[in-house]
Amino acid sequence: MAAAGVAPALALLAPWAAAQSSAQFLPSPAQFDQLFPERIAFYSYEGFAQAVRQTPAFAARGSEQQKRQEMAAFLGQIAHESDQLKAQREYRRENWGLYCRQGPGESCAPGQQYYGRGPIQLSWNYQYKAAGEALGLDLWADPDRVARDATVAWQTALWYWTTQPGVAPQSAHEAMLAGKGFGATTRAINGVIECDQGADPNTLRKLNRRIDFYRRASSLLEVPLSEPLGC
The missing domain is CATH 1.10.530.10 (Lysozyme)
Structure with missing residues (x-):
């Protein structure tokens, strides 16, 4: 996205x-x-x-x-x-490190990447953060949970x-x-x-x-x- x-x-x-x-x-x-x-x-x-x-x-x-x-x-x-x-994770691995937007109140967790995951290929650090907050999860710190946990x-x-x-x-x-x-x-x-x-x-x-x-x-x-x- x-x-x-x-x-x-x-x-x-x-x-x-x-x-x-x-x-x-x-x-x-x-x-x-x-x-x-x-x-x-x-x-x-x-x-x-x-x-x-x-x-x-x-x-x-x-x-x-x-x-x-x-x-x-x-x-x-x-x-x-x-x-x-068929894709749990974005196919193009060369893009995996590109989805980190830095700005006021925005950052990326150390060692984490925010490439597309899941049915709608959720992408970017701020979207993982917002989705996690809506679901009561910390997807900013653990974005790969979207590709590990089907629910x-x-x-x-x-x-x-x-x-x-x-x-x-x-x-x-x-x-x-x-x-x-x-x-x-x-x-x-x-x-x-x-x-x-x-x-x-x-x-x-x-x-x-x-x-x-x-x-x-x-x-x-x-x-x-x-x-x-x-x-």
């Missing part, structure tokens, strides 16, 4: 251990397996479902179609971010999705509720790197890959696409 400011967790999403909303939409285990046939064991359906239940606002608001559209958008985005749930990995992905806007006006969760389309979720996740870059071939490839995964998820969940698809 691109560097951006970190928004505070939304009060409506706390506490993380809240009971599942009766209105929440969840894909079936068979649908999850069909969408991620090569996923590694770390990313289990049970872990995913548990994290969803602990995030009561996610895929729980608006019409049934809106709930399914949000779920499809989330699944499409994590399919791209985590290489279809935490899923929780950080849903924390980012529901509360963090990145460089966008609102989080991916809020954008879907407002009908802003799938493209707005890409802007919230990786807007600096992938949005507003013109016709750069590599950027277009990444954007189209996200859209392709979203199309698959939407088809599987039998829900119309939320447009615009591009950011």
Whole structure:
């Protein structure tokens, strides 16, 4: 994910251990397996479902179609971010030491690196710190817990999705509720790197890959696409 400011967790999403909303939409285990046939064991359906239940606002608001559209958008985005749930850690090791932002009130723990981990590839020291504070954990001192603890990995992905806007006006969760389309979720996740870059071939490839995964998820969940698809 691109560097951006970190928004505070939304009060409506706390506490993380809240009971599942009766209105929440969840894909079936068979649908999850069909969408991620090569996923590694770390990313289990049970872990995913548990994290969803602990995030009561996610895929729980608006019409049934809106709930399914949000779920499809989330699944499409994590399919791209985590290489279809095969990557616990960012593949490009040469980038691992690049995610330390220093500034007022910001620093990096000695010996720690803040490269992408988990379903949404949480990145940067300040995001690990904020995610840990929301979850009651010290992920600033131990960022690799996101790649070792599957429960935490899923929780950080849903924390980012529901509360963090990145460089966008609102989080991916809020954008879907407002009908802003799938493209707005890409802007919230990786807007600096992938949005507003013109016709750069590599950027277009990444954007189209996200859209392709979203199309698959939407088809599987039998829900119309939320447009615009591009950011």
